[in-house]
Amino acid sequence: MYSQGLTDAKGQAEPEELMAEFQAKIDREEKIxxxxxxxxxxxxxxxxxMSQHAHSEIVGQLPEGNWITxxxxxxxxxxxxxxxxxxxGHGLYIYSATETLGVTRDxxxxxxxxxxxxxxxxxxxxxxxxxxxxxxxxxxDGAAIMNQVPLCRASYGPYARSMIxxxxxxxxxQRQGYEIMTVLARGSQAQKDMAQRALNRFWWPALMMFGPSxxxxxxxxxxxxxxxxxxxxDDLRQKFIDATxxxxxxxxxxxxxxxxxxxxxxxxxxxxxxxxxxxxxVIKGNGPCNKERMQARINAHEAGAWVREAAQVFxxxxxxSNSEAA
Amino acid sequence: MSEMKLYEVFIRAKSGLNHRHVGSLHASDPEMALLNxxxxxTRRQEGVSIWVVEAEKITASNPAQEHxxxxxxxxxxxxxxxxxxxxxxxxNM
Ligand SMILES: [Fe+2]
Ligand SMILES: [Fe+2]
Numbered sequence: 050m051y052s053q054g055l056t057d058a059k060g061q062a063e064p065e066e067l068m069a070e071f072q073a074k075i076d077r078e079e080k081i082x083x084x085x086x087x088x089x090x091x092x093x094x095x096x097x098x099m100s101q102h103a104h105s106e107i108v109g110q111l112p113e114g115n116w117i118t119x120x121x122x123x124x125x126x127x128x129x130x131x132x133x134x135x136x137x138g139h140g141l142y143i144y145s146a147t148e149t150l151g152v153t154r155d156x157x158x159x160x161x162x163x164x165x166x167x168x169x170x171x172x173x174x175x176x177x178x179x180x181x182x183x184x185x186x187x188x189x190d191g192a193a194i195m196n197q198v199p200l201c202r203a204s205y206g207p208y209a210r211s212m213i214x215x216x217x218x219x220x221x222x223q224r225q226g227y228e229i230m231t232v233l234a235r236g237s238q239a240q241k242d243m244a245q246r247a248l249n250r251f252w253w254p255a256l257m258m259f260g261p262s263x264x265x266x267x268x269x270x271x272x273x274x275x276x277x278x279x280x281x282x283d284d285l286r287q288k289f290i291d292a293t294x295x296x297x298x299x300x301x302x303x304x305x306x307x308x309x310x311x312x313x314x315x316x317x318x319x320x321x322x323x324x325x326x327x328x329x330x331v332i333k334g335n336g337p338c339n340k341e342r343m344q345a346r347i348n349a350h351e352a353g354a355w356v357r358e359a360a361q362v363f364x365x366x367x368x369x370s371n372s373e374a375a
Numbered sequence: 376m377s378e379m380k381l382y383e384v385f386i387r388a389k390s391g392l393n394h395r396h397v398g399s400l401h402a403s404d405p406e407m408a409l410l411n412x413x414x415x416x417t418r419r420q421e422g423v424s425i426w427v428v429e430a431e432k433i434t435a436s437n438p439a440q441e442h443x444x445x446x447x448x449x450x451x452x453x454x455x456x457x458x459x460x461x462x463x464x465x466x467n468m
Contacts, residue, residue: 084438138415145399154401155378360403367404
């Protein structure tokens with residue numbers, strides 16, 4: 050989801066005996082730890098999945114960061130700052146976990162800034178109104194939770210542990226978003242309209258966060274077998290819809306899908322077709338804010354260069370004066 | 376620019392408990408590592424004490440030799456109380 054299943058693991062020849070033992074370990078629900086033997090394809094798939102997830106946390110700060118200076122009250126501003134700070138932390142937890150697979154942080158940063166690595170399509174949508182901040186917390190963090198809860202049981206130890214930590218922090222994110230929507234939905238007509246427009250803007254992009262439909266998602270089976278994915282994209286999407294529609298109804302808001310309908314037989318909501326063309330466009334870099342997001346990350350990295358350099362020089366000077374004193 | 380050093384972070388959740396490994400981070404020096412660890416890993420009062428240690432200073436056993444390395448303890452069942460049967464009449468020892 051944050052990695053949107055766009056990765057592909059090319060099968061590679063590995064010693065059969067090691068492979069069998071590896072799979073048996075996973076089947077026993079034992080964790081794989083950094084220095085344990087693992088197939089190259091497992092390592093590569095995880096690096097891609099985890100780094101896409103980490104990049105998403107980092108880029109995900111931008112749409113919300115847009116409203117920190119314009120939050121309607123001091124209370125909302127403090128909440129939003131804390132939420133965005135959490136996302137920076139999430140990025141860091143997952144980067145650290147990814148580095149245990151043998152990549153460096155500089156490599157990962159470089160892949161993001163050069164556009165080699167992907168991040169979730171959702172963060173390429175704009176946030177023109179305050180209600181979008183509510184919609185993001187409620188829908189985007191809500192969708193993230195659906196995906197991340199099962200990943201707390203992922204087979205790779207450092208990944209699973211970072212997910213546990215993240216999940217503990219996410220429910221605050223979703224609740225503060227829903228609370229923003231609640232206040233607006235119960236406010237003036239103009240506020241209610243603003244909430245509805247934000248739901249209209251974010252509903253479909255939120256559904257796309259779960260990645261392509263199962264029939265178009267080729268490498269799911271391997272990832273499921275390795276337990277680095279525990280539900281299919283469509284299953285998670287359905288779970289999200291089932292959980293979220295009643296929340297929208299509770300606020301008197303309308304989900305922007307004319308085909309949405311409760312299905313007595315399946316016990317789930319039926320929903321309309323997702324615009325996969327739009328999804329592919331956003332993934333390819335042609336979404337409404339792709340260029341702006343990348344530029345913001347590049348600017349931040351470049352503007353921060355002097356801080357990193359100063360820290361290094363400080364450390365070298367400290368080391369020098371320590372050795373002179375000794 | 377060369378990458379900053381990797382530090383492993385250990386946190387004592389409250390007094391009376393051991394420090395426990397929680398993750399890692401990059402920093403240019405130990406003080407910065409401590410500050411970052413506080414901001415990253417204890418935003419919700421998860422700790423009362425933090426240790427940071429340069430990752431490269433840790434010496435670790437080799438998981439590939441897991442079996443040989445730990446097998447001296449494997450056949451010493453007599454180290455466990457359950458090795459010693461007790462007569463029924465003697466309860467709770
Ligand atoms: Fe997050
Ligand atoms: Fe979040």
